[in-house]
Amino acid sequence: MIFSEQDLTALFVTLKLAGLSTIILLLIGTPIAWWLSRSRWRFKFFIEALVALPLVLPPTVLGFYLLLALGPNGPIGGLMDSLGWQPLAFTFTGLVIGSVFYSMPFVVQPLQNAFSNISNRSLEVAATLGASPLDRFFSVAVPMAKPGFITASVLGFAHTLGEFGVVLMIGGNIPGSTQVVSIAIYDHVEALQYSQAHWLSAGLLMLSFVMLLIVYGVNRRFSGAQK
Amino acid sequence: MSIQVRFDLQQSNFRLNIDLAIAGKGVTAIFGPSGCGKTTLLRAIAGLERIDNGYLSVGDQIWQDANQFLAPHKRSVGYVFQEPSLFDHLSVHRNIEYGLKRAQFKDDSGAIDQAIELLDIGHLGARMPNQLSGGEQQRVAIARALAAKPKLLLLDEPLAALDETLKAEILPYLESLHRDLDIPVLYVSHSRQEVARLADQLLLLDSGEVTAYGKVADLFSSVHLPLAHQSDAETIFEATVADYDAEFGLTTLDFPGGHFFAVAKPLAIGTKVRLQVLARDVSITLDHQQDTSILNIFPVTIDELLNKDDVQMTARLMAGSTPLLSKVTRKSAQALDLKKGDVVYAQVKTVALLT
Numbered sequence: 065m066i067f068s069e070q071d072l073t074a075l076f077v078t079l080k081l082a083g084l085s086t087i088i089l090l091l092i093g094t095p096i097a098w099w100l101s102r103s104r105w106r107f108k109f110f111i112e113a114l115v116a117l118p119l120v121l122p123p124t125v126l127g128f129y130l131l132l133a134l135g136p137n138g139p140i141g142g143l144m145d146s147l148g149w150q151p152l153a154f155t156f157t158g159l160v161i162g163s164v165f166y167s168m169p170f171v172v173q174p175l176q177n178a179f180s181n182i183s184n185r186s187l188e189v190a191a192t193l194g195a196s197p198l199d200r201f202f203s204v205a206v207p208m209a210k211p212g213f214i215t216a217s218v219l220g221f222a223h224t225l226g227e228f229g230v231v232l233m234i235g236g237n238i239p240g241s242t243q244v245v246s247i248a249i250y251d252h253v254e255a256l257q258y259s260q261a262h263w264l265s266a267g268l269l270m271l272s273f274v275m276l277l278i279v280y281g282v283n284r285r286f287s288g289a290q291k
Numbered sequence: 292m293s294i295q296v297r298f299d300l301q302q303s304n305f306r307l308n309i310d311l312a313i314a315g316k317g318v319t320a321i322f323g324p325s326g327c328g329k330t331t332l333l334r335a336i337a338g339l340e341r342i343d344n345g346y347l348s349v350g351d352q353i354w355q356d357a358n359q360f361l362a363p364h365k366r367s368v369g370y371v372f373q374e375p376s377l378f379d380h381l382s383v384h385r386n387i388e389y390g391l392k393r394a395q396f397k398d399d400s401g402a403i404d405q406a407i408e409l410l411d412i413g414h415l416g417a418r419m420p421n422q423l424s425g426g427e428q429q430r431v432a433i434a435r436a437l438a439a440k441p442k443l444l445l446l447d448e449p450l451a452a453l454d455e456t457l458k459a460e461i462l463p464y465l466e467s468l469h470r471d472l473d474i475p476v477l478y479v480s481h482s483r484q485e486v487a488r489l490a491d492q493l494l495l496l497d498s499g500e501v502t503a504y505g506k507v508a509d510l511f512s513s514v515h516l517p518l519a520h521q522s523d524a525e526t527i528f529e530a531t532v533a534d535y536d537a538e539f540g541l542t543t544l545d546f547p548g549g550h551f552f553a554v555a556k557p558l559a560i561g562t563k564v565r566l567q568v569l570a571r572d573v574s575i576t577l578d579h580q581q582d583t584s585i586l587n588i589f590p591v592t593i594d595e596l597l598n599k600d601d602v603q604m605t606a607r608l609m610a611g612s613t614p615l616l617s618k619v620t621r622k623s624a625q626a627l628d629l630k631k632g633d634v635v636y637a638q639v640k641t642v643a644l645l646t
Binding site: 183185186188189190191192193194195196197199200203204207208210 | 339380
């Protein structure tokens, strides 16, 4: 067996985390991206900068603040505590919340670009043909932004796969619950288990590369089809 | 049925001030220079532009008044823009179905088939928009606007983005719309040729104000409007094919003030056609000339005579009840002593069939 059981669990946790985060990001990111692409509000740039923040912020900084917020003494953790719920720090749910913040720009930005390229004219035509605003969004904007959705999903997923700092800060390193591949690799190296570190690293490398191949392949096909 | 429009929009660099009842049938051309507010008016009628404190009703339906503003998707309009703006992700057939699927009153009376037939695009159904030529795309866009059986069709310079060849390809389809469609059409254009061929009514717009509204033939021949004084001033009239002389290849066309001989391909007797006579092709003589090659000569009364500039004059002649514009030099007018009320002869050099 190449992977130990613990490694396999870490792999499973990682894929589950990335998948779940991507789905949530698409649900949250789509309206944000749509609003950013259509709004003419003068302070829109403020929101754009906020969304882009995780691109430049060290993950440990983001993780640190999330830990404070989600911990039993933080505003969110405290609220949950008073409602009799488990605090979210050091849980899988906490990891998902962290990943959503961490990967937000990788989902919102491709979507925003794709939405910005949709002409108002197409939406106006749809309106004159009887499509309500919501109908226009789903029948015109979403299909036209399809390459953007593919890019956003893959980037969001792949970026969450490689998460390390945020996970370490708010997830700890609990095998079977919050231990992800990137941290498992770190543990193997610490313990001088290089061959196991190799297998996990190579697996992550392949997975990431294949996903990026999909993104660039899809983009090429769509930009080719438009010409 | 009529279309009641009242909009008053004042902006620093643009204004639109319209209060008018537009005829609820036939093609009304909205004509004027760029920036005169044509497109804004059309967009406001579709609800794409919101002009506060306006009023708009189409037939017995109020689309906008002090209390309500009907959203564009709740207005039964077909809108064709300058660019075809087809949905790239849908096939031609699904583009055309788009509006019908969303129509408030499902109408199975075959509007979609009629639209496809009118625009002759039946063979394109399975294709994607990017596989069509520019002219085909615009035909699909027009069919798409018609398929949901709108109460009102709005065309915003549908030919402006096309080159001359494509224009010539689409014009016949627009003419067939004009003949076969029973809904009112508002047609924004800055091409006089398109107006002459397609429109029944004409709405002249300048700097956001209506300068004239009426039948095309009346407005084209009114010497009080700038149209009659342009170098390509023309008169258009409706006529009926009365006879065809096969020996000489000449068609006789009856109009209320007489008849014309025209060179045209043979048409069935009784066919209604639209004729165009350029003002510069009409000359005036005091007597009925016999020794001339001109075939179309008839008595007319000078209805009005106006200076265009120091050199030229524009005369409005009446052949019975049909007006006819003529361009004469001021020198000739003085030499012949032309005055309002005189009975003279009009010699028409060329008559063109527009439809």
